[in-house]
Amino acid sequence: MIDFTQPTPVLLSEERQITETRRELVLNMGPQHPSTHGVLRVRLTLEGEMVVACDPVIGYLHRGVEKLGESHRYAQIVPWTDRTDYVAAPSNNLGYVLAVEKLCGIEAPERAQYWRMIMAELARIASHLVWLGTHALDIGALSVSLYTFRDRELILDIFEKFCGARLTTNMMEIGGFSRQIPPALPEMVRDFCRYLPKAIREYEDLLTENPIWLARTKGVGIVEPEIAISYSLTGACLRGSGVNYDVRKAMPYLLYDRIDFAVPLGTHGDVYDRYLVRVEEMRQSIRIIEQCLDQVPADGPLMAYESNYVIPPHERVMTTAEDMQRHFIWVIKGFSPPKGEVYHAVEHSKGELGYYIVSDGSPIPYRMRIRSPDFVNLQSLPYMAQGAMLADVVALIGTIDIVLGSVDR
Amino acid sequence: MSELTTAHFLFLSAALFIIGMVGVLTRRNVLIIFMCVELMLNAVNVSFIGFAWEQNALTGQIFALFVIAVAAAEAVIGLGIVMALSRRLDTVDIDEVRQLRE
Amino acid sequence: MEWIADWLFVIPLAPLIAAVANFLLGRWWIRDRAHWIAVPAVGVSFLASVPAFLAVARQHEPLSQHLYTWIPAGDFRVPVVLSVDQLTAVMLLVVTGVSFLVHLYSVGYMHGDPGYHRFFAYLPLFVFSMVMLVLASNFLVLFVFWEAVGLCSYLLIGFWFRRRSAADAAKKAFIVNRVGDFGFSIGIMLIFVTLGTLDYAEVFERVGTLGAGTVTAIALLLFTGAIGKSAQVPLFVWLPDAMEGPTPVSALIHAATMVTAGIFMVARTHPIFLASPTAMLVVAIVGAVTAFIAATIAVTQYDIKRVVAYSTVSQLGYMAIGLGTGAWIAAIFHLFTHAFFKALLFLGSGSVMHGLHDELDMRRMGGLKRSMPLTYWTFLIGAAANAGILPLAGFWSKDEIIVGAWVGGYPVVALIALAAAFFTSLYMFRAVFMTFHGEERFDRAHLHPHDPPWTMSVPLVVLAVGAAVAGFAGVPPEQGWFHRLLEPVFESAMHHEVSLATTLAFGAISTVIALAGLYLAAAAYVLGTVSPAVVAERLGPLYRLAYNKWYFDDVYQRLIVEPARGFATFLWRQIDVGVIDAAVNGAASLVVWTSQLWRRAQTGLVANYVLAIALGTVIIVGAYLIAGSNLFR
Amino acid sequence: MAIEVLIFYLLAGVAIAAAAGVVLARNPVHSAVSLVLSFVNVAAIYVMLRAEFLAVAQVIVYTGAIIVLVLFVLMLVQQQDLPEFHGGRPLRRAVGFLLGLVLLAEVAAAILTRSLRGAPGSWPPEAVAAVGGNIQAIGRELYSVYMLPIQATALLLLAATVGALFLARPELIEERLAVARRLFTISLAHPRGVDPLQPVAELPGPHDNERKPAGGDRVLVMARNAEEFTEQPAWGEIRR
């Protein structure tokens, strides 16, 4: 246990002196390796099969999204957020647009908020499905990944129906949605909600009580709650350790305070608990989506109106002079939010996703910073991996649930 | 020598034994010495079985079986010692191991 | 029923399997389901004993099954043979039957204990050992399982080993028993030395060929074992302390079965005792003294389980009287009836404790009659049976022992036994009245006594029925069914000829004595006409003598434990450190010194050693070659 | 020349050549491979000598277990730990070769002048065939006449196993790892979020969280409120 009253010495991996450790084997896992989820590189120091030290090396997918944010207008940044965590793109959009809306002091109409929630929860399910598939694949359960990807297709179909894109959706806009909801969409989502619990039961049949799965996940990669907090883990990594923190509950945004759902918390803090938590989160997401579909008004505006910060609706641009002017300015020059700084966080499928924006009153952010959850969560890998077996490392990488696009940005 | 006699097998045994012995005497790697010891044990087995064949008896075969069992035990302990050596002294050179002097 | 002869092995095997299973798997797999193995296993054992009993009861021929030869060392062979004759069959029924009920009772009593599986591993292990002890057909097997039941007793007394008193009691039981077992083992060795065999049948056949002194020595040594195991004076001190174990254990081991092993052993080896009148006299005297002393102590105790425990000691004394005076069948009959009512009393007191959250002191009970009717009535039956109230079980058997002693020519013993009977009745009803009558002296705010669940009450009821009617197996006295059953076993024993008048007279006398005890108890604790405190003060030294258990423990502490400890300290400080260690260290330093000289020859290079070996080989082979094969002839 | 003799020469030649390879190869792995080759050939010679069981035992025990273990150790021992073939102590090597030659000469002389014959044994090929074959014959002999030696051998193997476990006991690894953990822990532990000195009781009290059984003996706590505080499980017990 770490003594919090004392500063802990931090030794950087590259400067580490290997003195009396001649017997150790240094293994470079990645950046080209089947189970590092992209281009993560992990330097493992092995003693036999046991991991003595583990240093994640990141940056192979760095594209400077934050820097790009400082040279694009506010509305142009939304597509860039898609490309950070590309398995749950709508959630990234959501975090950004909510931050900008908070900066500008506008709010999307109720109907749009409900649809944003639906899409964010669908994105969460999609992300968890990808995670479950790859995690199981890492541990050797081949078939689960194909099942989860099969079911993820259904979500991508919904996205496609809603906005035309499947992966990098770019669906949220500042102020709401400018397009109409396709009439068949609610029924499509409902169908999905009816179908998914069956699929989840199928995954659970394959894994939850499987002795090998239990042997591989139980007691592996334990993170105590204090440690989890001190690493500032968020998301399932934190809740698997039994710490009750979910942005949707702690700092409700959108209309989550109107929805009845529970946040699952683990009790042992190991890989298995994080698995259970994420599977349960999928179920809770279904509940949220169903409640949203019940509560969402069938009609009503989807876009905040009468503001310089949002793009005016199409027919009014065509019919009124003011709106045509506003449209012109919005498109050509962009909009200039008030001066100030803002941080807004959403509960992304991987944890707390925060956007911090500093505005100097110009149409371009002065600074944009993304607090991406997987980047932060990944730091706990060395802690979890120490003393584990080599095979556990892939399970641990899987359990953190990283997307390198989001880690490296 | 148009027919197989015990002498054939005894010569084979002797050859293997002496090769093994020379290996033990000349090599410095503990692991190779270990393998040479196995070779010597095996050579002895050849003559055991050769005699058994000559005498129409099973005693030699059974002795060879015991030799194999003892060799297995020896292998386990010997390799354990080699591992311990390399772990503690970082060497498996027989000339560098002088712990027996104490 | 003869087919059972091939299936005798089932009787010990079933509990053994249960014990092993619970022991190996209990901790991580079986846990709270332990009774699902143990209870049926003992049930099977009991069910297998019934046909065995019926078989020998019908045909009078002992059954036997050869399992395997344990020690085949030349002429000395120890086969493990299970043999069942009438005596064994009775013991089997008692052991497995009472054990089954106690197992059932334990399901409720031990529920929720963290060592549940451990308990249900030890208990069947005990049943296995006891059954094997009973089934043994030679002294060596008997001795092995004699020790095994001792071990089980140790484990079970110390079951709550985290409690210091329990651990101490377990140790005490073990050590005190060792004293007896020491004599017992010497006796067995003596038998082997003199007769060259350990098989029962052969020993009994040839016992007549021995000199009187040898037989007496053997008999007395064997009886030493019985003194230890059956808690006779002077080695009874462990039994009351053994109440630290869980109550079902007390009921099973320290009342119904294990302590009777000594009685059983003496009865089993009766030809040896018959050959030595001196030994018989000693047995009778020890029994009488035990019966009396324990009864007087029981009157003064307040711990309900201790009262029952001293009662056990006292009743075992009665059995010893029976054995010593030649009333063999009566002794076994008493063993049989005693098993019922003593197990009942223990389970009853366990149920009282259960209701009162482990309260043991009778001064903090009282008035439980209303809240625990079932316990009350069953306990009352047990107490009355123990006290020898007509027509319950204890009356018939105890009376028979007293009559046997009287007509067997030991009138003094009989009188002591009668006196003890008075105290028996007194302490038994004292316990009943203090516990169940009078005002409620427990903390009524927190305790709500109630009758136990069915697994605990069913055994109570069954045992109560047994305690009530078991005595009729021996009616009419001396000619009852029980006597005819056991007659073949004790053929060689002399028979008492008892006139009807004597029987009736003694029946009347003991009834009067028992009622006197009952009246005195009632007067003191219900009617209040006699004040116990005043009586105790009047009797002064006598009361204190009894209250302090006749100072047995203190005497042992002074005379044995402390000198032994002093001697051990002396050995450690002076002999061990001063002489032995010094010698060893001296030898070692000598070796060190000489090896310092020799080490100069060692280079530490293995390769050089190997070279030397090879050189030696070459030289030896060469020598052979030159000198021919007769070199070393 | 009978075909058997030819086969024998072939097998024996390969066996001896491979044995020489064991001694001469520079790379210990090559030595091991040569040794395997030699053993397999010797096993084939055993078959010629009507010792089928021993042939198979030889392959299973020597090549299948012992040499595999040797290779295992070779790979675990780092290459830089392996001594050079050449260099150092030429005198000893010369003496070794010389001793080998002398012994060879002596043994050859012994074999050629051998006059002693033992009494013929009780297991001619017909007797062996009568009980079903070599393996049955060995079994009969082994478990009747050699009962005690085989028990002793079993004890020896047991002792060897225990000894090996002792030699390879994992404390060393644990010690090493403990050192590593002190040195290499990369932690960003800052006192943030919780104050460990604050007693638990002062945190918001535990609520009646719904507990949902999930998978075996695990439960998930279903928190409905951000303030809800879950009582801590016994972390000390499940720490690795």
Added chain:
Amino acid sequence: MDWEPLIVSYLFGFVLLNVLLLAMAYMTWLERRLVAFFQDRIGPNRTGPFGLLQPIADAVKLISKEDIVPANADRLVFLVAPLLSFVLAPLGALVVPFGDAVTVFGRQVNLYVIDINVAALYFLAVGSMGVYGIILGGYASGNRYSLLGALRSTAQVISYELVLGLSLVGIFILTGSLSLVDILRVQQRTLVLGGLELPNWFLLSQPLAFVLFLIAAVAETNRAPFDLPEAETELIAGYFTEYSGFRFSFYFLAEYINMIVVSLIAATLFLGGIDGPFVDGVWWLAVKAFIFLFFYVWLRATLPRFRYDQLMGLAWKVLLPLALINIGVTGLVRLWGIGAL
């Protein structure tokens, strides 16, 4: 010397080898199709009808690929190791009896290559030799993943070899012979059990041994869930990470032939081999072996992978004691003669 049986055996062995190779080729196709079926996919279906020509296409591709030898490989060993693996794999099948003797061209031909007295041990011996291909290949590649794969494989094969052998001892006790032909003959009898006429297959009298054999055989052939030496998510491809082209295909061949051989042996030892209802014959053996192969594929599609220490723990702490218990019980039963098994 009588040459004729030798030549007949040789010819039969040649035929057997070719059949094995063909079976192996279609085993790969079957596995891909089956796994695809398990996973809601289609699998190879383009090359020929139902993708039946896929194995041939794969073979052509593999053979025509470049044979790469890494710079820091131990060249000789690197080149020989896959061959070793491939050569040893089908040897086990030599002792499998494929049927009673048949008459071909007026000659009595035994449908097995050899019937040796120690056939079962021979199978184990060949299996234990098979590890050399893996360990040498892993060592010679000069790659750390390969080395780790080789190390894992060594420990695994030694451990499971033991279980595999011990699980068969029960059968040896019951038959009193190690010859597969004898074992088969014993199984062709009928077991009468309380009025029921059952085949005397050792599956019925040695169920525990069967389960142990099955598990150990899966481990011995390095298949899921025991495919640690080649665990792709941990060790890329384990010992054959550095191999390409036809050397890679040799490992591949060896793995599948091993599977087939083990299935044949398992079917012969436990399921009565060619014994079956209606007419005995090699088709029953094929059906039974196919069941095993299907089981292999099924396992692969279903189960996650064990961890190295768990694998060792399973072998030494669970399977080995169980095997010993099985031997003890079988021995006692045989000693006391309960039942006429």
